[in-house]
Amino acid sequence: MATMQDVARLAQVSVSTVSYVLTGARPISQATRDKVLAAMAELDYQPNAMARGLASRRSRIVGLLLPMDERGLGATETAFVTGAAAGASAAGYHLVLAPIGVGDRDELRRLASQRMFDGALLMEVQLRDPRVDVLRELDVPLVLIGRTADTTDLSYVDIDFDRTVAEAVGHLVDLGHRRIVYVNHSAGTIAEGYGPALRTRDAFTAAMAAHGLEPLMIPAEDSAAGGRTALATALRQAPDLTAILAMNESAVFGLLGELHRRGLRVPDDVSVISMVTSPQVAELATPALTAMNSPGTALGRIAIETLLRHVDGGHREIHQQLLPCALQVRGSSGPPRTAGTAYPGAGGRQRPGPGSRAARRSAATARRP
Amino acid sequence: MATMQDVARLAQVSVSTVSYVLTGARPISQATRDKVLAAMAELDYQPNAMARGLASRRSRIVGLLLPMDERGLGATETAFVTGAAAGASAAGYHLVLAPIGVGDRDELRRLASQRMFDGALLMEVQLRDPRVDVLRELDVPLVLIGRTADTTDLSYVDIDFDRTVAEAVGHLVDLGHRRIVYVNHSAGTIAEGYGPALRTRDAFTAAMAAHGLEPLMIPAEDSAAGGRTALATALRQAPDLTAILAMNESAVFGLLGELHRRGLRVPDDVSVISMVTSPQVAELATPALTAMNSPGTALGRIAIETLLRHVDGGHREIHQQLLPCALQVRGSSGPPRTAGTAYPGAGGRQRPGPGSRAARRSAATARRP
DNA sequence: GCGGTTAGTCGAAGCGGTTCGACGAACGTA
DNA sequence: TACGTTCGTCGAACCGCTTCGACTAACCGC
Numbered sequence: 001m002a003t004m005q006d007v008a009r010l011a012q013v014s015v016s017t018v019s020y021v022l023t024g025a026r027p028i029s030q031a032t033r034d035k036v037l038a039a040m041a042e043l044d045y046q047p048n049a050m051a052r053g054l055a056s057r058r059s060r061i062v063g064l065l066l067p068m069d070e071r072g073l074g075a076t077e078t079a080f081v082t083g084a085a086a087g088a089s090a091a092g093y094h095l096v097l098a099p100i101g102v103g104d105r106d107e108l109r110r111l112a113s114q115r116m117f118d119g120a121l122l123m124e125v126q127l128r129d130p131r132v133d134v135l136r137e138l139d140v141p142l143v144l145i146g147r148t149a150d151t152t153d154l155s156y157v158d159i160d161f162d163r164t165v166a167e168a169v170g171h172l173v174d175l176g177h178r179r180i181v182y183v184n185h186s187a188g189t190i191a192e193g194y195g196p197a198l199r200t201r202d203a204f205t206a207a208m209a210a211h212g213l214e215p216l217m218i219p220a221e222d223s224a225a226g227g228r229t230a231l232a233t234a235l236r237q238a239p240d241l242t243a244i245l246a247m248n249e250s251a252v253f254g255l256l257g258e259l260h261r262r263g264l265r266v267p268d269d270v271s272v273i274s275m276v277t278s279p280q281v282a283e284l285a286t287p288a289l290t291a292m293n294s295p296g297t298a299l300g301r302i303a304i305e306t307l308l309r310h311v312d313g314g315h316r317e318i319h320q321q322l323l324p325c326a327l328q329v330r331g332s333s334g335p336p337r338t339a340g341t342a343y344p345g346a347g348g349r350q351r352p353g354p355g356s357r358a359a360r361r362s363a364a365t366a367r368r369p
Numbered sequence: 370m371a372t373m374q375d376v377a378r379l380a381q382v383s384v385s386t387v388s389y390v391l392t393g394a395r396p397i398s399q400a401t402r403d404k405v406l407a408a409m410a411e412l413d414y415q416p417n418a419m420a421r422g423l424a425s426r427r428s429r430i431v432g433l434l435l436p437m438d439e440r441g442l443g444a445t446e447t448a449f450v451t452g453a454a455a456g457a458s459a460a461g462y463h464l465v466l467a468p469i470g471v472g473d474r475d476e477l478r479r480l481a482s483q484r485m486f487d488g489a490l491l492m493e494v495q496l497r498d499p500r501v502d503v504l505r506e507l508d509v510p511l512v513l514i515g516r517t518a519d520t521t522d523l524s525y526v527d528i529d530f531d532r533t534v535a536e537a538v539g540h541l542v543d544l545g546h547r548r549i550v551y552v553n554h555s556a557g558t559i560a561e562g563y564g565p566a567l568r569t570r571d572a573f574t575a576a577m578a579a580h581g582l583e584p585l586m587i588p589a590e591d592s593a594a595g596g597r598t599a600l601a602t603a604l605r606q607a608p609d610l611t612a613i614l615a616m617n618e619s620a621v622f623g624l625l626g627e628l629h630r631r632g633l634r635v636p637d638d639v640s641v642i643s644m645v646t647s648p649q650v651a652e653l654a655t656p657a658l659t660a661m662n663s664p665g666t667a668l669g670r671i672a673i674e675t676l677l678r679h680v681d682g683g684h685r686e687i688h689q690q691l692l693p694c695a696l697q698v699r700g701s702s703g704p705p706r707t708a709g710t711a712y713p714g715a716g717g718r719q720r721p722g723p724g725s726r727a728a729r730r731s732a733a734t735a736r737r738p
Numbered sequence: 739g740c741g742g743t744t745a746g747t748c749g750a751a752g753c754g755g756t757t758c759g760a761c762g763a764a765c766g767t768a
Numbered sequence: 769t770a771c772g773t774t775c776g777t778c779g780a781a782c783c784g785c786t787t788c789g790a791c792t793a794a795c796c797g798c
Contacts (some may be wrong), residue, residue, distance in 0.1 A: 257655030
């Protein structure tokens with residue numbers, strides 16, 4: 001394994017000159033540069049990562065902090081991870097997977113104190129996340145995937161839940177649906193302040209209100225059984241429902257199964273839209289699910305780019321960005337069963353505004369007997 | 370950030386003594402050790418990872434080499450990654466995700482030459498994998514997930530496809546099935562020598578032969594559409610089939626959809642077993658899929674432990690281990706429609722041996738008219 | 739033609755650890 | 769009692785790179 005010394009000797013220059021050729025920190029004449037590059041090529045030289053890291057105080061490694069509990073990662077999270085890894089790799093950085101949850105405060109402090117990470121990406125961020133405090137205290141640049149409650153001076157990328165929910169609701173309303181139920185994560189998850197569950201809940205309420213419709217949210221455990229139970233509850237509370245919006249990727253399949261068991265056809269009797277879902281998962285259902293495609297890979301890429309800007313630049317400018325999920329219509333959404341006439345205010349994605357009163361009337365007639 | 374110097378000063382010993390306390394490379398008296406430990410605690414000392422890495426020529430980082438193409442990771446691969454990360458973390462190592470595919474030979478050489486990795490885990494191993502040569506040449510310890518064609522002197526962990534297929538077939542045969550079709554990955558995938566596809570194919574042939582049954586394999590593209598097509602083909606080639614064994618996690622859902630569309634009920638008309646599948650995915654189907662649970666997490670853990678033994682030990686002893694997928698019966702398998710009587714040789718998992726002739730006779734009577 | 743820049747290069751001092759040789763003290767042994 | 773060991777500790781030499789100060793030579797404006 002050739003070292004810089006070897007290169008310097010072969011090129012008949014000093015080590016520092018070789019270093020400057022590599023880093024560009026000082027000007028080097030073309031002739032010298034060529035000599036050095038030739039020597040490097042001949043020796044198949046690769047700088048030693050540890051030595052470089054020690055001297056420059058830059059490991060070129062960033063940490064991806066993600067809790068790894070029993071249930072593993074979903075498709076969205078996986079896409080995020082691979083997006084981040086690819087982005088890091090493209091920038092000459094390395095991504096280490098650190099299984100650090102919200103509770104592992106001391107573990108994180110230990111890790112970060114070792115100065116192995118130039119920066120960190122936090123996944124599964126809680127509204128109040130102690131990991132943020134630890135990293136700030138140790139002066140480790142960080143970018144959140146998701147958001148804490150207070151995002152002052154914090155860079156983050158997250159899904160634009162407002163727009164995502166609004167578009168999903170808009171799609172259903174355009175199709176003529178009035179009685180739309182939102183199946184969220186579990187009550188416990190909501191209670192402990194899981195951001196996406198709270199934000200989609202509020203966004204759903206707002207979106208429905210904007211159309212003059214009454215929102216109904218049902219919590220569901222993250223499992224097929226949870227989805228079945230949720231459907232039963234939903235039908236009890238809103239027997240006239242014609243569409244379901246599901247946030248819960250695990251529950252939605254149980255929900256579909258239960259719909260089928262009860263003889264309700266999708267989308268003829270009930271339309272179903274799955275939120276924040278990867279195409280791979282959406283395609284598994286029969287019919288394939290109309291879904292809001294989660295921008296997992298893009299989020300990962302943007303997050304890493306933002307982080308590296310902080311790391312490289314010293315660049316204090318914060319970056320906060322929300323990406324909506326794109327609606328992808330597949331087979332699970334269609335006009336409601338009894339909707340003979342189109343919704344008066346429909347035909348576009350514009351807010352109904354003054355038309356909402358009419359909408360409510362029309363909704364009433366559209367309901368099942 | 371306290372350094373070793375600070376600790377030495379505070380404890381009134383030399384730096385080397387502090388180092389020996391940490392590494393245990395030389396004996397240190399209890400009194401001195403206590404002084405040093407106290408000083409470390411007081412200063413909240415954490416050794417600098419880069420410095421340690423440079424001096425010891427050990428980064429305490431292992432690379433996980435995985436191709437990251439467009440299609441991302443499946444649930445099994447994800448479980449593997451998280452298992453490996455957790456295992457590494459528990460041993461005080463770090464896992465970096467390196468998006469390096471079979472083709473990125475030079476990229477891997479560059480990376481490995483930087484001496485950032487003490488060892489590497491290779492995923493998605495091809496029967497003939499150039500990454501192995503590169504790493505060996507550079508003297509980087511490695512462990513495969515999967516197997517190359519020639520595994521001499523190579524440590525690996527992999528799924529025991531023979532046992533997995535045998536158990537799946539055994540389960541179906543025990544239930545009374547005779548006409549079992551195996552839905553594999555695509556013809557292209559098989560042609561390019563994808564190990565799991567080849568090994569399961571051969572295992573299926575062997576397992577069926579052991580029961581005196583005739584094997585039928587159908588290739589399928591990795592998609593819902595592929596599954597639908599495969600079912601059509603299967604029904605054409607074997608109209609009397611009563612059970613399907615599917616290797617292809619993506620196709621199996623399309624296959625189920627197509628069964629449903631044709632009015633064939635699962636498991637009453639056709640039993641379906643999904644091979645190498647995670648419980649999360651199996652639960653998505655309705656009915657939930659009887660499946661061979663992939664031991665993803667365990668594989669990851671064992672792989673990393675093996676690798677670290679090579680790294681730490683210098684320990685040249687190779688370790689080759691196969692883990693079977695465990696059968697988990699859910700709702701998609703049951704007795705065949707027309708199976709009034711149990712298969713004479715059934716009731717256990719033992720090989721039928723001389724009974725195979727009887728089995729064949731019985732199989733004929735068990736077929737649909 | 740002279741002080742002041744700027745480009746181009748070198749030597750040396752780190753970065754924060756590990757590890758080796760050396761050395762005094764304590765110990766068992768012949 | 770003298771000697772070879774083992775124990776416990778220290779100092780110093782690295783590990784392979786970055787970076788700072790210094791120096792030379794060419795170049796600038798006036």
